[in-house]
Amino acid sequence: MGKVLLSITGFNPQRWYELLSAEREVVLEPEGAADPSIDYAVVWKQKPGLLAKLPNLKAIFSIGAGVDHLFADPNLPAAPIVRVVDENLTQHMVEYVLWRVFDHHRQGQLYRAQQTKKAWHEPPQRPAADISVGIMGLGNLGRAAAEALKAAGFRVNGWSRRPQEVAGVTTFSGDAGLVPFLNATDILVVLLPLTEATKGIISYGLLKELRRRNGLGGAVLINAGRGKLQRDADILRALDDGTLKEASLDVFEVEPLPKTSPMWNHPKVFVTPHAAATSDPTHLVPPMLRQMDAFERGEPLENVVDRTAGY
Numbered sequence: 001m002g003k004v005l006l007s008i009t010g011f012n013p014q015r016w017y018e019l020l021s022a023e024r025e026v027v028l029e030p031e032g033a034a035d036p037s038i039d040y041a042v043v044w045k046q047k048p049g050l051l052a053k054l055p056n057l058k059a060i061f062s063i064g065a066g067v068d069h070l071f072a073d074p075n076l077p078a079a080p081i082v083r084v085v086d087e088n089l090t091q092h093m094v095e096y097v098l099w100r101v102f103d104h105h106r107q108g109q110l111y112r113a114q115q116t117k118k119a120w121h122e123p124p125q126r127p128a129a130d131i132s133v134g135i136m137g138l139g140n141l142g143r144a145a146a147e148a149l150k151a152a153g154f155r156v157n158g159w160s161r162r163p164q165e166v167a168g169v170t171t172f173s174g175d176a177g178l179v180p181f182l183n184a185t186d187i188l189v190v191l192l193p194l195t196e197a198t199k200g201i202i203s204y205g206l207l208k209e210l211r212r213r214n215g216l217g218g219a220v221l222i223n224a225g226r227g228k229l230q231r232d233a234d235i236l237r238a239l240d241d242g243t244l245k246e247a248s249l250d251v252f253e254v255e256p257l258p259k260t261s262p263m264w265n266h267p268k269v270f271v272t273p274h275a276a277a278t279s280d281p282t283h284l285v286p287p288m289l290r291q292m293d294a295f296e297r298g299e300p301l302e303n304v305v306d307r308t309a310g311y
């Protein structure tokens, strides 16, 4: 049975360690660097060069759905990368997207402001069917969010790299599909991976293309993908000149969001600390261990990242 190296930066690895070590010998980084009996690495933001030192590494398991944290290592070894595709994480993301879309649609920001002034005023209400939610990224998370939004009564658009079909969702793809997708979208939900192709994609120019003829009183941005997809300064500019009405941001160019960031106090921004869908080891370790066992029986790994596409 191959050993596991656990390397987690930014939060406590203890629970991951306990659950993995119930079945496998686990070495916590920095011990184990260059240990030839390590077959698997379970990682979040590993130190650059760490994995390249393991001479017999057979597979890398990301503890998140996104794998940009791995590709940040210029010496990432060629072993296959398995990413998270998990019902529990998907459900958390669907909840986050529904929560934020409904809050913008039902004017949560206005009511919160009214409450501070003890103002009793009923603004006009429009049905969800008047609003088009556009999801950038129609992968595991984007599709699930699209289904839930559709079921809740919204019109839903989706944009992906390759053409995709989702029943009841108007889909667009590639560079040619981007502007038509944005022109048909009132609330933009970003669920893209961070790759060379998507870095900085949420620019002022892109936000300008969103539709603003809607009952919301302006376009809305919700980003739960990655912070480096967006340019924080462009979002602030768009909010300040009315290109955007409001934004819900779970991710930021720099995380944790610096205390000096104007995002914190901006009246049109709702901030969450990269918490849209947390990786829960109770749900994620059992399938990792099952995959290691299956791999040792000669079965193929599942949810393997396409290194050329970068996600």
Ligand code: NDP
Binding pocket: 064, 065, 066, 067, 084, 093, 136, 137, 138, 139, 140, 141, 142, 159, 160, 161, 162, 163, 164, 174, 191, 192, 193, 194, 195, 197, 198, 224, 225, 226, 250, 251, 274, 275, 276, 277, 278, 311
């Ligand atoms: P998937 O790999 O399943 O889906 C990615 C989607 O993005 C696909 O539809 C893909 O297109 C599309 N895409 C990729 N590159 C491009 C491009 N250049 N142009 C257009 N579309 C593109 O990922 P998941 O749905 O599992 O996760 C999405 C992201 O969500 C993760 O990478 C991660 O960054 C983020 N995330 C954030 C969390 C949080 O708590 N904030 C939690 C979990 C994930 P195609 O269908 O053609 O392949």
Ligand code: OXD
Binding pocket: 063, 064, 065, 066, 067, 084, 277, 278, 279
């Ligand atoms: C992920 C994340 O990629 O939590 O899973 O950001």
